[in-house]
Structures are given as structure tokens and as C-alpha cells.
Amino acid sequence: MPFLRCGLTRWRSLRLLPLLLTLFIVLALGGLGTGTQRSAAADSTVVLRALLPAPFREAMQPAIARFTAEHPEIQLELVAGPNDTSLVSDLYTTAFLLGNAPYDLVFLDVTWLPKFVAAGWLLDLSDRVLPEIQAEFLPAALNGSFYRDRLYRLPLNAAVGLLYYRQDLMPEPPQTFTELVQRSQQLQAQGVVPWGYVWQGKQYEGLVCNFLEVLAGFGGYWIDPQTGEVGLDHPEAIAAADWLHSTITDQISPAGVSTFQENEALKLFETGQSAFMRNWPYAEMLLERPESAVRGKVGIAPMVHAPGQTSAATQGTWGVGIAQQTEHPEAALTALLALTDAESQRLISLGSNYIPTRSALYQDPELLARYPFYATLPPILESTVLRSPLPAYDALSDILQRHLSAAISGQTPVAIALQQAARESRQLLTSQQGATAS
Numbered sequence: 001m002p003f004l005r006c007g008l009t010r011w012r013s014l015r016l017l018p019l020l021l022t023l024f025i026v027l028a029l030g031g032l033g034t035g036t037q038r039s040a041a042a043d044s045t046v047v048l049r050a051l052l053p054a055p056f057r058e059a060m061q062p063a064i065a066r067f068t069a070e071h072p073e074i075q076l077e078l079v080a081g082p083n084d085t086s087l088v089s090d091l092y093t094t095a096f097l098l099g100n101a102p103y104d105l106v107f108l109d110v111t112w113l114p115k116f117v118a119a120g121w122l123l124d125l126s127d128r129v130l131p132e133i134q135a136e137f138l139p140a141a142l143n144g145s146f147y148r149d150r151l152y153r154l155p156l157n158a159a160v161g162l163l164y165y166r167q168d169l170m171p172e173p174p175q176t177f178t179e180l181v182q183r184s185q186q187l188q189a190q191g192v193v194p195w196g197y198v199w200q201g202k203q204y205e206g207l208v209c210n211f212l213e214v215l216a217g218f219g220g221y222w223i224d225p226q227t228g229e230v231g232l233d234h235p236e237a238i239a240a241a242d243w244l245h246s247t248i249t250d251q252i253s254p255a256g257v258s259t260f261q262e263n264e265a266l267k268l269f270e271t272g273q274s275a276f277m278r279n280w281p282y283a284e285m286l287l288e289r290p291e292s293a294v295r296g297k298v299g300i301a302p303m304v305h306a307p308g309q310t311s312a313a314t315q316g317t318w319g320v321g322i323a324q325q326t327e328h329p330e331a332a333l334t335a336l337l338a339l340t341d342a343e344s345q346r347l348i349s350l351g352s353n354y355i356p357t358r359s360a361l362y363q364d365p366e367l368l369a370r371y372p373f374y375a376t377l378p379p380i381l382e383s384t385v386l387r388s389p390l391p392a393y394d395a396l397s398d399i400l401q402r403h404l405s406a407a408i409s410g411q412t413p414v415a416i417a418l419q420q421a422a423r424e425s426r427q428l429l430t431s432q433q434g435a436t437a438s
Contacts, residue, residue: 046331047075050105053088054080056157056318059352063344067335074331085109086205096121104326105335106153110144110317110386111205111393113152118391122152123322128333129154136342140384141317141357147389152321154340155357157348159316160380161213163301164269164277164287166193166294173301177217177243180276180304184252187275196252198265199278201244203405206261208387208397209314210278211404215240216312216385217305223388223396228429232400233415233422239306241407242414249410258409270294278303280316282353284373300373302380315384317357392432399424 052060057080064076081088089112095101096119108116116122129151134142141155165173169187174180184196200206212222220236223229231237247253257265262279266286269277272293277283287298302311320340322332338344345356349367355377361367362378388396400421407417 045073045075046328047077048104048326048328048332048335049077049079049102050107050320051079051081051088051091051103052107053085054083056107056354059348059354060339062347062351063339066344066347067338071334071338074335076335092116092121101323101325103323104328104332106321106323107156108153108319108321110315110319111397113145113319113321114147114389114393115391116321117147117150117152121324123324123326123329123332124150124152125154125322125333125336126151129337133337136358136360138357138359138378138381140315140382144315144317144386144389145319153319154321154336155317155319156340156345157318157354158357158381159280159282159318159355160313160377160384161209161278161303161316162281162283162313162380163303164279164283165299165301166275166297167299168297169193169275173299174276174304176307177214177304181247181250181252184275185250188251193273193275195254195268195274197247197276197278198253198257198260198268198274199244199247200260200262200265201248201253201258201405201408202261203401204261205397205401207401207404207408209316211240211244211400212314212385212387213278213303213312214243217303217309218243219306219309222400223390223425223429225389228433230422230425230429232425233419237422238415238418241404241418245408245410245414248408258405281355281373281377285353285371300376300380302383310383311380312383312385313380315386390429392428395428396425399428 057078060078064078067074067076081091089109092103092106092108095103106116106122113122134151137155138158141158145151145153145155163173169192170183174183180197187193188196199210201210215222215237218236218240220234220240221231223231248255248257254268262283265277265279266283268274270287270292284298284300286292288295303313305311320336322329322336326332340357342358342360345358346361346364346367348354349356349361350370356362362374368374387393390396403412403417403421406412407414412420
């Protein structure tokens with residue numbers, strides 16, 4: 001199947017070539033390994049290499065130390081890449097396209113999986129990971145690790161969209177879109193908060209995540225991965241985009257929300273300027289810092305939905321796969337299983353804001369004592385929506401981002417913007433089918 005990248009990403013990959021070459025040199029010298037020096041007697045040691053975002057590598061240090069102690073015959077060299085995960089994707093992509101990439105393990109976001117598999121870069125794990133091990137993961141998190149019914153990674157940390165609300169201002173969270181708007185307007189009219197709801201409306205991947213949750217809450221869908229049918233110009237999708245736009249026009253959300261990413265929304269909510277916020281689980285820990293104006297006043301709930309529909313949270317899991325070209329598949333599998341097991345995930349979670357994907361950890365006394373909000377997460381983690389699991393995801397996301405941003409900011413009428421997004425998406429998918437057939 002042909003591998004497709006949008007023009008922006010292709011340009012960015014070329015721009016990253018100097019950094020990629022630097023990483024090759026560093027890996028060859030072993031300069032960014034686990035922090036331990038190899039001895040002269042370690043010639044038989046298997047070295048496994050991978051690239052991952054710098055914050056994630058730091059959070060994994062306790063799990064890496066545990067693995068090193070238990071498996072001295074395997075050395076992990078995990079290179080700290082850019083904080084921007086899209087740049088990490090580009091580095092992997094460029095390395096694999098150039099051939100002879102130095103990676104044995106692949107740390108990847110849920111949206112990268114289809115294109116990496118379609119390009120032949122990941123090893124099929126379906127017959128390598130026992131069913132009883134697979135059963136220990138959260139089903140929704142594991143679901144994002146399959147492509148065409150085959151398993152290609154194991155989920156390492158979970159991330160889902162959450163609705164944060166001021167529990168000191170209301171007895172319970174809203175259930176529907178209408179309830180959220182009404183409560184916002186009441187609190188604004190009383191002068192309690194200047195804004196009702198803050199979210200991520202900038203033209204970037206976060207906008208797609210926000211939209212998909214609202215879209216599912218209206219009963220719609222983006223693209224059916226089985227049939228390829230595009231639902232962006234359906235009434236449910238237009239209603240979803242119109243609701244997001246209306247939060248701005250009705251002054252529930254500030255006009256600047258169309259430029260917000262996670263941190264901008266968090267800043268307003270953390271300073272007590274909004275009653276509701278959509279964000280990821282990491283925000284809860286920041287909201288409980290001593291300097292937070294809303295410390296001890298915040299609750300977590302599923303995203304609101306339309307009457308008769310159900311809430312949904314966009315899934316953002318990171319996972320670990322094995323490079324198809326690795327010369328050490330058995331050692332890589334040993335590392336994969338160890339780094340994603342319950343104890344490794346427990347160590348990672350205790351020292352960071354990363355959420356585990358092992359079901360049993362949501363009953364772990366130490367984790368629950370450290371993070372009481374974990375008790376509220378399992379139902380939300382099981383009501384997730386996957387972004388379109390298609391190899392052309394980058395280009396499809398770019399189409400949606402552009403037209404959705406135009407609709408939300410008022411540059412293009414909502415219905416027209418969604419119709420344009422649907423048409424371009426269908427054209428892209430048709431061209432992909434034609435290229436595959438040829």
C-alpha cells in the first residue's frame with residue numbers, strides 16, 4: 001500500500017535530516033543509552049535502540065532501571081527526541097525511508113500505527129503476545145494497537161479527553177451539551193466566572209481530538225475505517241461543528257479559544273476564570289498544585305453529549321512496537337513485554353503524570369492514594385473514540401483541521417466548511433484506492 005504524507009510533513013522530514021544524522025552518530029557511539037557504561041566484557045550484550053519524546057524517556061527511567069537489573073544481557077539505548085511528537089514521527093519516518101534505520105523498538109502514538117504498518121515498518125505481534133497478556137490491558141487501549149485485526153504494538157500509557165468542572169460551583173457535572181451551556185450562562189450571569197467553557201480550538205491535532213468527542217456525542221463519525229465512508233457532511237457532524245462555533249458566538253468560550261492549545265485552556269481554568277475545561281489527564285495533577293486557584297475544587301467527568309447519545313473520549317495512547325528490520329526480535333519482544341507490564345507501568349505512573357493501560361493498576365492502593373482521580377477513569381477509558389485508523393491519517397487530519405478551523409473562527413459557514421472537508425477527504429481516499437489498485 002502506498003505511503004502518503006502531506007506536503008507540510010514531507011517538508012518537515014527533509015528539514016530534520018541534520019538532526020537525524022546527529023542521532024545516527026549518537027546511537028553509533030552509544031552516547032544516549034540508559035546512563036550506564038558498557039564494559040569490555042559486554043561484547044555479547046544485545047543492544048536495542050529506540051527514539052521517544054524527551055519527557056517520556058525521563059518518565060521511563062525507573063522502568064528502564066528495573067529492566068536493566070533483571071536483563072543484564074540486553075542493553076537499552078533510548079534516545080531522547082524532540083518534545084514535539086510530530087517531529088519524533090518525522091524522525092522515525094525519515095529513518096525508515098532512508099533504510100537501515102537504527103531502531104529495534106518503536107515508541108509510537110496511536111495515530112501513527114496504520115501508516116507504519118502499511119509501510120511495512122512494524123513486526124506483527126499477533127502470534128507473539130499471548131492472549132492472556134493481551135487481556136490484562138484496558139480493552140479500548142489495546143484496540144488502538146490493532147490494524148486490520150492484527151496486533152502491532154502494546155499500549156504503554158493512556159490519554160483520553162476529560163471534562164473538568166468546578167465541583168465547588170455545582171453539585172454534579174452536566175450530562176448534555178445544553179446543560180453545559182445553561183450552567184455556564186448562569187455562572188457567567190452571576191459574575192462567578194467570566195467564561196463557561198475552555199477547550200483547544202487552534203488549527204492542530206488537538207482540534208481534531210476536541211471535535212471527535214463532540215462529534216461522537218452527537219452520534220456522528222469522521223470516517224468509517226471498514227467502508228471508507230466519510231461522515232463529515234452528515235447532519236451530526238455539522239451539528240457538532242456548529243456547537244463548537246456557538247460556544248464562541250454565544251460567549252461561553254472566549255474568542256481566543258480558536259487559538260488555544262492545552263496550556264492556554266489550562267491557564268484560564270487553573271486561575272478560576274472558567275467553569276469547565278476539556279483537557280487530558282495530565283491537567284489534574286497540575287490543578288492540584290499548591291499555587292492553583294482551584295486546588296481541591298475540581299471534578300472530572302465524561303464529555304457531554306446530546307440526548308439519547310453517549311459520551312466519548314478521544315484516545316491518545318502511546319505504545320511500543322518492534323521494528324520489522326530488527327536483528328534481535330526475541331530480545332526486542334522481551335523488552336516490549338517488560339516495559340509494558342504492570343510493574344513497569346506502576347513505576348512510570350508513580351513518578352510522572354502518565355496514565356497506565358493495565359486494568360489492574362486502577363485498583364492499586366499506592367496509585368489510588370497518590371492519584372485519587374484514578375478511581376473515576378475506568379468508565380471514561382472504556383468509552384473512547386479512535387481517530388481514523390487509516391494510513392493516510394496525516395493528510396486526512398490536515399484537511400479536517402483546515403476546514404474545521406475556518407468554521408470555528410467564522411471564516412467559512414459551518415455547513416460549507418464541513419462539506420468542503422468531506423469532499424476533499426473523499427477525493428483523497430479515492431486517489432489512495434486507485435494508487436493501491438495500480
